[in-house]
Amino acid sequence: xxxxxxxxxxxxxxxxxxxxxxxxxxxxxxxxxxxxxxxxxxxxxxxxxxxxxxxxxxxxxxxxxxxxxxxxxxxxxxxxxxxxxxxxxxxxxxxxxxxxxxxxxxxxxxxxxxxxxxxxxxxxxxxxxxxxxxxxxxxxxxxxxxxxxxxxxxxxxxxxxxxxxxxxxxxxxxxxxxxxxxxxxxxxxxxxxxxxxxxxxxxxxxxxxxxxxxxxxxxxxxxxxxxxxxxxxxxxxxxxxxxxxxxxx
Amino acid sequence: xxxxxxxxxxxxxxxxxxxxxxxxxxxxxxxxxxxxxxxxxxxxxxxxxxxxxxxxxxxxxxxxxxxxxxxxxxxxxxxxxxxxxxxxxxxxxxxxxxxxxxxxxxxxxxxxxxxxxxxxxxxxxxxxxxxxxxxxxxxxxxxxxxxxxxxxxxxxxxxxxxxxxxxxxxxxxxxxxxxxxxxxxxxxxxxxxxxxxxxxxxxxxxxxxxxxxxxxxxxxxxxxxxxxxxxxxxxxxxxxxxxxxxxxxxxxxxxxxxxxxxxxxxxxxxxxxxxxxxxxxxxxxxxxxxxxxxxxxxxxxxxxxxxxxxxxxxxxxxxxxxxxxxxxxxxxxxxxxxxxxxxxxxxxxxxxxxxxxxxxxxxxxxxxxxxxxxxxxxxxxxxxxxxxxxxxxxxxxxxxxxxxxxxxxxxxxxxxxxxxxxxxxxxxxxxxxxxxxxxxxxx
Numbered sequence: 001x002x003x004x005x006x007x008x009x010x011x012x013x014x015x016x017x018x019x020x021x022x023x024x025x026x027x028x029x030x031x032x033x034x035x036x037x038x039x040x041x042x043x044x045x046x047x048x049x050x051x052x053x054x055x056x057x058x059x060x061x062x063x064x065x066x067x068x069x070x071x072x073x074x075x076x077x078x079x080x081x082x083x084x085x086x087x088x089x090x091x092x093x094x095x096x097x098x099x100x101x102x103x104x105x106x107x108x109x110x111x112x113x114x115x116x117x118x119x120x121x122x123x124x125x126x127x128x129x130x131x132x133x134x135x136x137x138x139x140x141x142x143x144x145x146x147x148x149x150x151x152x153x154x155x156x157x158x159x160x161x162x163x164x165x166x167x168x169x170x171x172x173x174x175x176x177x178x179x180x181x182x183x184x185x186x187x188x189x190x191x192x193x194x195x196x197x198x199x200x201x202x203x204x205x206x207x208x209x210x211x212x213x214x215x216x217x218x219x220x221x222x223x224x225x226x227x228x229x230x231x232x233x234x235x236x237x238x239x240x241x242x243x244x245x246x247x248x249x
Numbered sequence: 250x251x252x253x254x255x256x257x258x259x260x261x262x263x264x265x266x267x268x269x270x271x272x273x274x275x276x277x278x279x280x281x282x283x284x285x286x287x288x289x290x291x292x293x294x295x296x297x298x299x300x301x302x303x304x305x306x307x308x309x310x311x312x313x314x315x316x317x318x319x320x321x322x323x324x325x326x327x328x329x330x331x332x333x334x335x336x337x338x339x340x341x342x343x344x345x346x347x348x349x350x351x352x353x354x355x356x357x358x359x360x361x362x363x364x365x366x367x368x369x370x371x372x373x374x375x376x377x378x379x380x381x382x383x384x385x386x387x388x389x390x391x392x393x394x395x396x397x398x399x400x401x402x403x404x405x406x407x408x409x410x411x412x413x414x415x416x417x418x419x420x421x422x423x424x425x426x427x428x429x430x431x432x433x434x435x436x437x438x439x440x441x442x443x444x445x446x447x448x449x450x451x452x453x454x455x456x457x458x459x460x461x462x463x464x465x466x467x468x469x470x471x472x473x474x475x476x477x478x479x480x481x482x483x484x485x486x487x488x489x490x491x492x493x494x495x496x497x498x499x500x501x502x503x504x505x506x507x508x509x510x511x512x513x514x515x516x517x518x519x520x521x522x523x524x525x526x527x528x529x530x531x532x533x534x535x536x537x538x539x540x541x542x543x544x545x546x547x548x549x550x551x552x553x554x555x556x557x558x559x560x561x562x563x564x565x566x567x568x569x570x571x572x573x574x575x576x577x578x579x580x581x582x583x584x585x586x587x588x589x590x591x592x593x594x595x596x597x598x599x600x601x602x603x604x605x606x607x608x609x610x611x612x613x614x615x616x617x618x619x620x621x622x623x624x625x626x627x628x629x630x631x632x633x634x635x636x637x638x639x640x641x642x643x644x645x646x647x648x649x650x651x652x653x654x655x656x657x658x659x660x661x662x663x664x665x666x667x668x669x670x671x672x673x674x675x676x677x678x679x680x681x682x683x684x685x686x687x688x689x690x691x692x
Contacts, residue, residue, distance in 0.1 A: 048646045051638060076648035088643045092661025101657065102647035109648065141661075158647060 001026040001197045002166055007058035009039075009046050009222075016042040018222035019058070022199075024215075026165070029198040031208055031233060034219035035241040040201045041085060043219070044170040047199075048082040049075050062166060076102075077109035081164030083155040085171040090142035095154070098142045099124060103161055127160040131187050149180035156187040167191065167198045173207035185210030205237040220244040262297050264318035266290075268439065269406055272321050276409065278378030285390060289405035296399035308581040308613045309523050309552040311400065314495060319467045321407070322438035325351035333359060333431035337459035339487055341678030345427035345457060352432060353409045353440040359429075368420025368452065374411040374443055384415055389445055392473050392501040394527045394556065401499050401525075404441050404471045411444035411470075414456075418449040418477070425455035425483075425672065430470060432462030432494060439467045446472065448480045450505070455483040455672060460498070461490035461518060471499040478505040478532060483512075483671055487679075490518035499525045506532025506561070513670050514541035514553060515679055517686055522551040530592075533563035540569045540669040542679075544686050545578030545610075552581035557599075562592035562622065568599040571666045573659055574610035575690055583615045584629065590621040597626070603633035604662050606655075606690070656687045 002024040009017035016039045024030050034040050046053040047060055049072035059066045067075045090098065103123075104114040115123070128135060131153045143151050152172055159167055169188065173181055188211050192198070200211055208216070208230065216232040217224045218241070225244050226232065258266075269290050276286065299305070300312035325333070333351045348371065349359035355373040362371060377385045390405060412428055432440055448454055462468060476482045482504075488496060496519045504510050514524050528539060543551045557566055572580035582601045603612030616629035636658055644654035663683050670676040 048642075050642050050646075071651065072642060072645035073648050073650045073654075076646055082646055084643065084646075088640055090640055090643070090658070090661065092664050093657050098644070098647070098657070101653065102644075102649050105650060105653065106648035162647065 001063060002199070003059075003061040005059045005061070007046070007060065008056045009042055010054050010056055011042060011052060016222055017046070020219075020223050022217065022224060024166075024197045024199060026197050027194040028214045029192060029200060029211065031213035031216045032199060032201045032219050033203065033205075033216060033233060033236055035245060036203070038219045039222045040203075040219055041170055044082055044085075044168050044201055047080065047168055048072055073105065074109070076162070076164075077106045079165035081159050081162055081167050083152075083159060083167065083169040083172050085174060087143050087151040087155050089144050089146075091144050093142050095138040095140060095142050096124070099138070099158065099161055102158070106162060123161060127157055130190070131157050131160070132183055133157055148175035149177065152176055152180065152184050153187070156184055160187065160191060165196055167196065169198065169200045171202060172200070173202055173204065181207070181210060205233040208233045218244050259298065259312055259315075261312075261315040261318040265403065266294065268318065268321050272407065276407070277375040281381075281386070282378050286406045289402045292397055292402040293399050293406060296397075296402070299399050305554060305583065308583070309521070309550065311497070311523070314521050315467065319437045319439045319465070322352040322354075322409075322434060322440045324354055325356065325434060328435065329431070329433040330356055330359060332433035332463070333429070336431040336433065336461045337427060337429040337487075339459065339489060339678060339682055340427065340457060340675055341681070343425065343457075343672065343674045343678065345425040347427045347429055348412055349429045349431065350410060350442055352434045352438060353442050355410050366420070366422050366424070368417035369422050369454075370415040370417070372413045374408065374413055374445070377413045382413065384447060385413060385445060388447060388473060388475060392475065392503045392527075392529065394501070398499065398525070400469060400497050400523075401471060404443055404469045404499065407439070407441040407469075408443035408471075409441055411442045412446070413444065414446045416448045416452040416454045419451045420449075421452065422454040425457055428456065428458045430458065430460045430468075432460075432464070432466040432468055432490070434466070435464060437465040437467070439469070441469050443471045444473070447475045448477055448482050450477040451479045452477065453481040456485070457675070458484075458486040460486070460488045460496065462494035462496070463490060463492040465493040465520075466495075468494060468496045470497070471501070474500065474502040476502065476504045476508050476510055479507045480505065481509040484510075485513045485515065485670060485675060486524070488514070488516040488518055488522055488524070493520040494518070495521045497523045497525075500527065502526075502528045504528065504530050504532070504535050504537065507534040508532070510535065510537040511669065511671060512537070512539045513667075516541070516543040516551050517545070517682070519551070520549060522549075524551070524553045526553070526555045527558070528556070529558045530561050530564045530566070533561050535564040537564065537566040538669045539566065540666045541571070542663045542666045542683070543570075543572040543580055544663070544683065545572070545580060546575040546690065547578060548576070549578045550580075553583070554581070555584040557584075557586050557597060559586070559588045559592045559595045559597065563594045565596040566598070568597075569666045569669065570601045571663050572601075572603040572612055573606065573663060574603060574612060575606040577607070577609045579611040579613070581613045582631075583617075585617040585619065586627055586629070588618075588620040588622050588625050588627060592622045593624040595622065595625040595627065599629040601631045602662070604659065605633060605635055656684060659687055660684060
């Protein structure tokens with residue numbers, strides 16, 4: 001489903017990713033771990049299409065199509081979803097309006113009919129209930145006045161509504177207490193399925209106790225330096241990242 | 250004395266002097282009114298058209314902008330009246346009493362004077378001046394800014410018509426009053442309208458002004474608004490239209506004690522627009538919201554100049570002004586809060602934000618505080634910037650196309666001010682207009 005080939009990315013003229021290769025098949029959950037500054041968030045942003053993240057070489061193929069040639073909204077409509085590390089606050093845009101606009105824009109781009117108000121409300125109510133999100137919160141501006149945990153739950157709510165085929169979760173565990181981590185992880189796990197792939201980016205192993213990956217990659221200095229099974233996360237927790245930083249140098 | 254010795258007059262000033270001399274015998278009112286006009290014209294002649302060396306006009310140099318003065322508008326013809334029918338449609342399906350002025354003259358057949366509510370009196374300025382109306386005699390020209398505006402003096406000298414409205418003490422006028430000023434004549438003309446609205450103690454009314462022009466008219470309009478003790482006044486001024494209109498508008502409001510006053514200026518039209526708002530708080534305990542939104546494109550220039558004068562203490566005033574600027578447009582916001590000596594417990598906050606959608610647009614913002622009391626809460630803020638690219642990316646990453654993402658963000662930006670309008674129907678209608686303005690961008 002996802003094939004990243006020889007990806008080189010610069011930000012502000014600085015080389016961050018140096019020939020990254022990654023293949024994720026559908027139904028799989030891959031974890032990307034690595035020290036600070038290894039390029040984890042850059043990978044997430046370049047996949048989603050953030051301005052300023054320039055791919056100088058390589059390809060990101062989603063079902064064979066190079067998403068680097070698409071606008072962020074086109075990538076989303078193709079089924080790519082990035083759960084932000086720091087979800088943004090948008091005062092004056094009610095969350096419900098945001099969700100509905102996003103959902104209908106994607107449906108429209110895929111040639112599907114827009115949802116009616118009752119259909120939409122039912123979808124949101126069901127998804128929000130499972131994530132313990134109060135409907136009143138969704139009438140407020142997007143993420144305005146939300147706690148860190150509420151913002152992350154809101155990201156997962158968007159993911160649940162938009163039903164993407166490829167989910168990229170960027171440090172979804174940061175800023176979460178144990179209870180919130182459980183709610184968010186359960187939300188993510190409910191979305192696991194044979195037709196959906198996930199890339200879970202994290203610094204710590206604790207998230208991977210809840211969202212158990214099929215494959216774990218270590219990212220260092222802009223490339224994957226080691227790949228293994230879920231036990232690799234535990235090894236890293238014990239040994240730290242220092243060995244990979246040295247090896248990659 | 251800061252009087253300036255002026256010997257050279259501009260073409261526009263000379264033309265205005267000619268217009269005044271020839272029109273004077275036909276302008277409504279005699280005796281005292283003529284004396285008032287003469288005195289006003291003298292003030293205008295002494296100062297001339299306001300120009301950039303006068304601080305309040307620094308960014309809107311009327312002397313430079315008015316290369317000539319258009320001849321005074323004659324009575325509207327049938328075509329102008331026909332076009333006037335569609336003016337003011339922006340208020341949506343709001344049910345309002347429509348009073349229509351075309352090219353500066355009241356047009357009864359387009360207006361609704363039937364079944365006036367108890368306590369509501371409506372007449373035209375032309376009638377009132379001709380009849381020596383006591384309301385006009387008592388109030389007209391009494392709520393003027395202290396330093397004598399020459400643009401306003403010109404309005405007093407040449408005022409032709411307008412609405413004179415009285416809402417009697419305790420009366421609530423349920424149906425908003427919609428003053429429609431249509432400058433729809435074919436030939437560019439100078440149009441001087443002036444209205445007086447007196448809202449007595451405990452009375453309540455909502456007033457909406459729609460100004461729309463075609464052609465290159467020069468419009469100078471003024472409204473004196475007297476809001477009595479415990480009265481509740483809502484005033485919304487919409488300046489739209491498409492032509493190369495130069496529009497100067499002055500609101501002079503005197504607000505009594507324990508009153509409610511909500512003011513909103515919405516500007517999308519005109520080549521050059523100056524909205525001056527002089528609001529004076531004469532009594533304690535009043536709550537006021539003075540807000541506005543300006544959306545400009547092309548080479549449009551719009552200026553909001555606000556003076557909130559707290560003569561009495563204990564009033565709360567919130568001021569929020571938003572400007573959205575595209576292409577090479579230019580906006581000006583000058584806001585001054587004056588707290589007089591002894592006006593303790595004044596709570597006044599002013600915020601102005603500009604959103605620049607183009608690299609060539611320009612926002613000038615000048616908030617000022619003049620505080621002579623020591624127990625007050627006053628503040629001001631000003632921001633200007635482009636659309637937040639990070640927010641745009643967040644929306645687009647959810648599948649929302651760029652244009653729609655921008656629309657959502659600009660709507661939210663403007664909505665922050667528009668939500669101050671109490672009438673839900675009008676609020677929605679203005680937000681719809683904001684969206685159509687955005688959709689029309691670049692087309």
